[in-house]
Amino acid sequence: MSIMRVRWGPQHPVSGQWAFWLDVDGDIVVNMEPDIGYTHRGIEKVAENRTYIQNVPVVERTSVFDAGNIVFGYVQAVEELMGIEIPERAKYIRTIVGEMSRIVSHLYGLGLLAIAVGFETMLMWFINDRELFLDLFEMLTGARITYSFFIPGGVLHDLPQGFYDEAMRRLDYFERRLKDYWKMFFLNRTFITRTRGVGVLKREDAIRLGVVGPNLRASGVEADVRKDEPYAAYDQIDFIIPTEKEGDAYARGGVRFHELEQSVSIIRQALKKIPDGKIRVKVPITPTPPKGEAYSRVETARGEIGYYIISDGSNRPYRVKISAPSFRNLLAMPFLSRNVPMADIPTIYLSLDLIPLDVDR
Amino acid sequence: MVFSWIVSILRPLGMAFRHIFKYRFTVKYPYYVLETSERYRGRPVLDLAKCVGCGVCATICPNKAITMVNVEDRRYPQFDAGRCCFCGFCAYFCLTSALKMNGGYELSEYDKSNLIYPPEKLVKVPPPPPERKKVVKLKKLSLSTGVTHG
Amino acid sequence: MNIETIIESLVALFINRPFIEMLIKVLIFPGLMFPLLFVVFAVWFERKLLAKVHLRIGPLHVGPGPLGGIFQLIADALKLLQKEIIVPYNAHKILYNILPLAMPMISLAAMAFIPVAPFPSVGPVDYLVVFYTPYNILVVLALFAIHPFLVIGVGWASGSKYTTMGALRAAYQLLAYEVPVMLSAACVVMVTGSFDLIKIVESQANIWYILLLPIAFLVFFVSMMAELGRRPFDIPHAEQEIVYGWATEFTGVHYVCVMFAEYVNLCVASCLVTLLFLGGWLGPVLPPAAWFLIKFGIVVVFFLMGRGVYPRLRIDQLLNAGWRILIPLALIQIFIILVLAKFAPWILPVTFVGG
Ligand code: SF4
Numbered sequence: 001m002s003i004m005r006v007r008w009g010p011q012h013p014v015s016g017q018w019a020f021w022l023d024v025d026g027d028i029v030v031n032m033e034p035d036i037g038y039t040h041r042g043i044e045k046v047a048e049n050r051t052y053i054q055n056v057p058v059v060e061r062t063s064v065f066d067a068g069n070i071v072f073g074y075v076q077a078v079e080e081l082m083g084i085e086i087p088e089r090a091k092y093i094r095t096i097v098g099e100m101s102r103i104v105s106h107l108y109g110l111g112l113l114a115i116a117v118g119f120e121t122m123l124m125w126f127i128n129d130r131e132l133f134l135d136l137f138e139m140l141t142g143a144r145i146t147y148s149f150f151i152p153g154g155v156l157h158d159l160p161q162g163f164y165d166e167a168m169r170r171l172d173y174f175e176r177r178l179k180d181y182w183k184m185f186f187l188n189r190t191f192i193t194r195t196r197g198v199g200v201l202k203r204e205d206a207i208r209l210g211v212v213g214p215n216l217r218a219s220g221v222e223a224d225v226r227k228d229e230p231y232a233a234y235d236q237i238d239f240i241i242p243t244e245k246e247g248d249a250y251a252r253g254g255v256r257f258h259e260l261e262q263s264v265s266i267i268r269q270a271l272k273k274i275p276d277g278k279i280r281v282k283v284p285i286t287p288t289p290p291k292g293e294a295y296s297r298v299e300t301a302r303g304e305i306g307y308y309i310i311s312d313g314s315n316r317p318y319r320v321k322i323s324a325p326s327f328r329n330l331l332a333m334p335f336l337s338r339n340v341p342m343a344d345i346p347t348i349y350l351s352l353d354l355i356p357l358d359v360d361r
Numbered sequence: 362m363v364f365s366w367i368v369s370i371l372r373p374l375g376m377a378f379r380h381i382f383k384y385r386f387t388v389k390y391p392y393y394v395l396e397t398s399e400r401y402r403g404r405p406v407l408d409l410a411k412c413v414g415c416g417v418c419a420t421i422c423p424n425k426a427i428t429m430v431n432v433e434d435r436r437y438p439q440f441d442a443g444r445c446c447f448c449g450f451c452a453y454f455c456l457t458s459a460l461k462m463n464g465g466y467e468l469s470e471y472d473k474s475n476l477i478y479p480p481e482k483l484v485k486v487p488p489p490p491p492e493r494k495k496v497v498k499l500k501k502l503s504l505s506t507g508v509t510h511g
Numbered sequence: 512m513n514i515e516t517i518i519e520s521l522v523a524l525f526i527n528r529p530f531i532e533m534l535i536k537v538l539i540f541p542g543l544m545f546p547l548l549f550v551v552f553a554v555w556f557e558r559k560l561l562a563k564v565h566l567r568i569g570p571l572h573v574g575p576g577p578l579g580g581i582f583q584l585i586a587d588a589l590k591l592l593q594k595e596i597i598v599p600y601n602a603h604k605i606l607y608n609i610l611p612l613a614m615p616m617i618s619l620a621a622m623a624f625i626p627v628a629p630f631p632s633v634g635p636v637d638y639l640v641v642f643y644t645p646y647n648i649l650v651v652l653a654l655f656a657i658h659p660f661l662v663i664g665v666g667w668a669s670g671s672k673y674t675t676m677g678a679l680r681a682a683y684q685l686l687a688y689e690v691p692v693m694l695s696a697a698c699v700v701m702v703t704g705s706f707d708l709i710k711i712v713e714s715q716a717n718i719w720y721i722l723l724l725p726i727a728f729l730v731f732f733v734s735m736m737a738e739l740g741r742r743p744f745d746i747p748h749a750e751q752e753i754v755y756g757w758a759t760e761f762t763g764v765h766y767v768c769v770m771f772a773e774y775v776n777l778c779v780a781s782c783l784v785t786l787l788f789l790g791g792w793l794g795p796v797l798p799p800a801a802w803f804l805i806k807f808g809i810v811v812v813f814f815l816m817g818r819g820v821y822p823r824l825r826i827d828q829l830l831n832a833g834w835r836i837l838i839p840l841a842l843i844q845i846f847i848i849l850v851l852a853k854f855a856p857w858i859l860p861v862t863f864v865g866g
């Protein structure tokens with residue numbers, strides 16, 4: 001049979017806001033080309049026309065699933081430009097927000113992986129328990145999804161009254177719920193059959209393709225910016241980086257799952273250890289950093305995000321370059337989807353946790 | 362080996378049946394309303410007596426949702442809900458706390474021009490949910506029965 | 512001949528017991544009304560059950576109180592029937608229009624051969640079955656086996672890439688799973704020594720076949736699930752991969768027919784499982800029809816639950832499961848029956864012919 005070219009997306013149940021060109025031979029995909037750009041919003045260009053603080057909500061839109069960690073890198077870069085050191089307490093609050101954001105994002109990502117194999121229950125349970133953390137976010141920042149909580153110089157608000165108790169209550173519940181998840185989903189024979197050995201990314205290939213984040217760690221590379229180059233309060237907190245050796249879709253899901261457990265423990269420690277003090281240093285409403293450039297990287301839920309900001313001494317950045325994690329992970333997608341059954345395409349795509357928003361910016 | 366296979370197939374079935382009887386997070390929205398937190402960022406509300414017309418809110422707004430307009434030879438902010446991203450910066454940076462974020466989030470209108478809130482309209486606090494809507498909040502979290510709202 | 516004699520003869524023709532019994536059988540139970548009501552109820556029940564498993568609430572409106580959503584299917588069907596029929600540019604016009612309409616007819620035809628309970632009467636025992644033949648299990652399975660060809664035809668006639676792929680997948684899956692269905696049904700037929708569903712049920716008076724032939728039950732249930740294309744096995748639809756498989760292009764009345772046929776098939780399969788393995792209408796105290804409906808309901812719940820508990824398999828894994836696990840299991844069951852017939856014939860309900 002000759003090779004058939006199928007357009008997989010953007011109007012397709014799971015393709016998201018982009019398309020893949022699939023060359024299909026029967027049920028086997030022989031070649032795949034991503035067709036990106038459907039959600040290009042020109043965030044980098046928009047950022048050049050706003051002041052440093054106004055940029056926070058803009059940059060956040062790079063990937064709203066993980067709004068906490070995405071801004072993290074931006075504000076750090078701006079602080080580096082301005083040469084300011086933020087108070088200890090602000091660092092802890094940032095750590096807490098970052099980890100909660102990671103949990104929220106991983107729950108969503110794992111749910112999508114489940115959807116790829118046709119397992120709606122998993123998505124629904126995860127979305128249900130995501131609510132626990134969205135409520136906490138609402139308490140702390142006032143918003144459920146787009147927090148705009150970090151600004152250059154610190155954070156907007158202090159922890160509210162009763163936050164500690166409420167957070168501990170929810171974390172306890174969530175931690176016990178995680179055991180349910182492991183039994184229901186990761187020990188489910190059908191789920192194992194469907195994801196084990198699918199989209200195997202070997203260690204060398206992962207490094208060569210420049211894959212980042214949980215996908216890299218699932219291939220056995222212990223790389224995490226939180227450990228390698230600790231920022232915020234991560235150097236004072238005790239946690240491990242979960243890794244897996246197999247590098248298949250199940251391992252990628254497993255790494256995310258274990259990161260959930262680690263995040264819970266990080267939030268607990270940070271809440272216990274948090275020092276008193278100020279939460280913000282005074283920064284003018286329109287900060288004007290001196291001429292110069294800064295680079296900052298943080299570990300988001302999907303991997304390392306890098307911000308490169310050039311200042312020309314005015315109150316707007318001269319250039320903001322975002323190197324987004326999904327864009328780096330995207331390179332693995334055509335590599336992995338060669339000579340695989342059509343049915344594995346969604347599994348590979350969503351086990352890499354690719355988000356079109358993040359790729360296009 | 363065979364035993365673990367059978368367990369891994371049957372256990373999820375049992376767990377799914379158990380979950381049928383659990384309470385859930387869903388709140389039947391039009392009839393029940395989830396209580397918003399104190400910091401909830403809905404529509405900003407202006408206090409005319411406090412506002413000094415400095416224009417900081419208009420300067421900081423990332424989306425130019427706030428413009429300064431003249432009302433009887435004083436300058437007050439005018440708010441466009443269609444442009445707002447509810448970042449809360451205007452309220453945060455307002456020097457006199459004249460502008461405050463309010464919990465009201467039911468802002469949809471049939472007419473686009475109604476989305477623009479001139480100062481006189483921005484002063485009004487969004488009405489609380491009507492009587493027929495019950496305001497609930499998450500009360501109990503338990504592994505055996507699930508989540509209870511009350 | 513005056514008017515009165517005409518009326519009298521008409522009354523004699525229509526108001527008599529056999530005619531009314533026939534009407535009840537054909538129109539109400541198990542005839543037309545039963546599958547229709549079943550479809551309405553099953554769709555609602557599936558939505559509600561899955562919502563509960565998913566920790567959602569499920570449909571609330573269009574229906575009274577806790578039955579919220581039960582009339583939604585009727586509203587949907589009415590809406591869909593009004594819709595324009597869109598025939599794709601590449602489609603084979605005639606087949607595209609005819610085959611989906613044929614699907615529910617064939618499913619309903621299978622329903623006509625299934626006896627569901629003895630008729631509650633004083634005279635000689637009569638059965639609630641539209642059309643009785645002593646070979647009804649063969650007829651039902653044969654009508655069931657027509658479906659794959661309709662599916663393949665429909666997928667090809669739609670002339671779209673996704674429908675073609677869905678049809679090819681359906682061809683693999685449905686044809687592969689015919690074999691275990693037949694083999695496991697053959698176990699029951701061997702033990703009973705009859706192709707008659709009524710005899711099969713009555714021979715279960717002492718012990719249900721689910722206890723006597725557990726492996727055959729397992730094989731039959733799983734492969735029926737695959738035949739129906741319910742989740743773990745809904746590969747021909749697989750909306751994450753090929754949109755909606757062979758039914759992607761259907762709109763309006765075609766879509767209604769296809770969905771209706773799927774749920775009537777579910778009804779037929781649940782009836783078969785109940786009759787072959789769960790003792791049909793046998794049971795104490797309650798009337799036989801009630802027993803049948805209870806068992807039938809439980810089987811339906813298990814058919815529907817698959818969607819909430821398991822992800823979908825891949826086509827190669829599915830075929831492996833069919834050829835490498837289910838068929839050998841069915842053969843093992845046949846072997847066990849033969850051994851039993853040789854060494855412990857008192858276990859089997861009827862004297863084994865070859866024993
Ligand atoms: S609302 Fe606040 S920031 Fe805005 S003009 Fe009035 S005083 Fe200034």
Ligand code: SF4
Pocket residue numbers: 405421422423424425426427440444445446447448449450451452
């Ligand atoms: S909330 Fe943000 S976007 Fe909305 S008016 Fe205030 S500053 Fe502007």
